[in-house]
Amino acid sequence: MSLTTREWRFVQRPVGLPGPETYQLVERDLPPLQPGQCLVRNLVLSVDPYTRPRMDDVPSYAPPFELGEAMTGGAVGEVIETRSAEVPLGAWLVHQAGWREHAVVEAKAARVVDKGRYPSSYYLGVLGGPAFAAFVGLFRTAGFEPGDSVFVSGAAGAVGSMAGQFASLAGAKRVVGSAGSAEKTKYLVDELGYDAAFNYKDGPVLQQLQSAFPDGLDVFFDNVGSDHLAAAVEVLNEFGRVAVCGTISAYNASEHRAVPVNAFKIVTKRLRLQGFLAFDHEDLREDFDSRVGTWLENGQLTYRETISQGIEAVPAAFTGMLTGTNTGKAIIRLADDQV
Numbered sequence: 001m002s003l004t005t006r007e008w009r010f011v012q013r014p015v016g017l018p019g020p021e022t023y024q025l026v027e028r029d030l031p032p033l034q035p036g037q038c039l040v041r042n043l044v045l046s047v048d049p050y051t052r053p054r055m056d057d058v059p060s061y062a063p064p065f066e067l068g069e070a071m072t073g074g075a076v077g078e079v080i081e082t083r084s085a086e087v088p089l090g091a092w093l094v095h096q097a098g099w100r101e102h103a104v105v106e107a108k109a110a111r112v113v114d115k116g117r118y119p120s121s122y123y124l125g126v127l128g129g130p131a132f133a134a135f136v137g138l139f140r141t142a143g144f145e146p147g148d149s150v151f152v153s154g155a156a157g158a159v160g161s162m163a164g165q166f167a168s169l170a171g172a173k174r175v176v177g178s179a180g181s182a183e184k185t186k187y188l189v190d191e192l193g194y195d196a197a198f199n200y201k202d203g204p205v206l207q208q209l210q211s212a213f214p215d216g217l218d219v220f221f222d223n224v225g226s227d228h229l230a231a232a233v234e235v236l237n238e239f240g241r242v243a244v245c246g247t248i249s250a251y252n253a254s255e256h257r258a259v260p261v262n263a264f265k266i267v268t269k270r271l272r273l274q275g276f277l278a279f280d281h282e283d284l285r286e287d288f289d290s291r292v293g294t295w296l297e298n299g300q301l302t303y304r305e306t307i308s309q310g311i312e313a314v315p316a317a318f319t320g321m322l323t324g325t326n327t328g329k330a331i332i333r334l335a336d337d338q339v
């Protein structure tokens with residue numbers, strides 16, 4: 001089948017927040033399928049924070065975008081043509097060729113998911129990358145134990161909203177989250193079951209964290225970095241653990257701001273700070289599917305999405321997510337699920 005479709009291309013490196021000049025929406029013809037490939041019609045797209053550092057021309061675990069290159073990101077697509085024996089017509093595939101309406105996807109680089117059991121968007125959030133990162137960071141990197149007191153930054157977002165709930169479900173003594181608005185902190189306590197929450201824009205994080213944890217905290221799941229990380233080092237108990245999941249406060253900064261962390265406290269309290277990348281921990285996938293699948297099935301997880309409509313909406317949804325207009329997972333819907 002020959003097909004003309006639209007995709008977003010990266011055309012200008014942003015300084016600070018990306019604007020409309022960063023991208024171009026381009027029509028293109030897709031090539032015929034080669035053996036092992038599938039043609040998908042994307043149903044839902046994900047916009048994710050790690051995309052922003054990839055716009056800077058600096059080395060990282062993922063290479064920077066080249067100018068003129070098609071943007072990429074998580075997506076769930078329905079297979080409308082297949083040359084893979086493993087992937088039937090009509091299947092749902094999770095893949096990385098987002099930011100476009102249709103894509104030619106290598107079957108071996110994609111994952112077939114249960115069509116129709118949940119909305120397709122769940123495979124980009126509560127059953128996808130963000131929840132998997134929350135699971136890896138909390139249970140492996142931070143070595144969470146029942147009875148731990150847990151602090152989650154970026155707590156109302158896709159990863160954070162899962163990390164806090166996983167901690168509660170697994171027997172945390174106390175779970176506190178930080179987020180950037182009164183609506184979000186209310187959501188954390190009223191709907192996600194956090195014991196307390198604070199707005200990091202209301203005052204110094206250190207003071208708010210000390211008030212939230214008069215007896216100290218054991219685990220910090222950090223999505224933000226900077227003042228949050230520095231404050232947590234002050235408030236963590238002896239042998240406290242930090243899972244450094246992300247540093248979103250720095251992603252749009254034209255120069256990374258160094259935040260002084262009291263390293264002596266890391267020594268004297270015998271703290272452990274460890275970064276992680278969820279994709280290094282695929283061995284946990286089965287455990288994740290089983291435990292999170294059960295929590296979801298039993299109605300024990302609250303899940304919210306902020307949904308934009310149509311391919312034209314992707315850049316604004318991305319910038320919105322970077323500035324906090326999303327609660328829960330930021331999604332762009334391109335087509336209805338038909339099951």
Ligand SMILES: NC(=O)c1ccc[n+]([C@@H]2O[C@H](COP(=O)([O-])OP(=O)(O)OC[C@H]3O[C@@H](n4cnc5c(N)ncnc54)[C@H](OP(=O)(O)O)[C@@H]3O)[C@@H](O)[C@H]2O)c1
Binds near residue numbers: 248279329
């Ligand atoms: N290590 C891994 O494998 C892995 C995997 C996935 C994601 N991550 C990381 O996890 C973090 C969260 O990702 P996500 O997909 O769940 O995104 P998200 O939390 O759904 O969206 C980003 C949120 O960041 C907050 N934010 C923006 N600027 C901020 C600032 N200066 N200070 C504090 N908060 C700020 C905004 O919420 P507010 O309104 O609360 O400010 C916004 O909603 C990111 O750092 C990301 O890079 C890591």
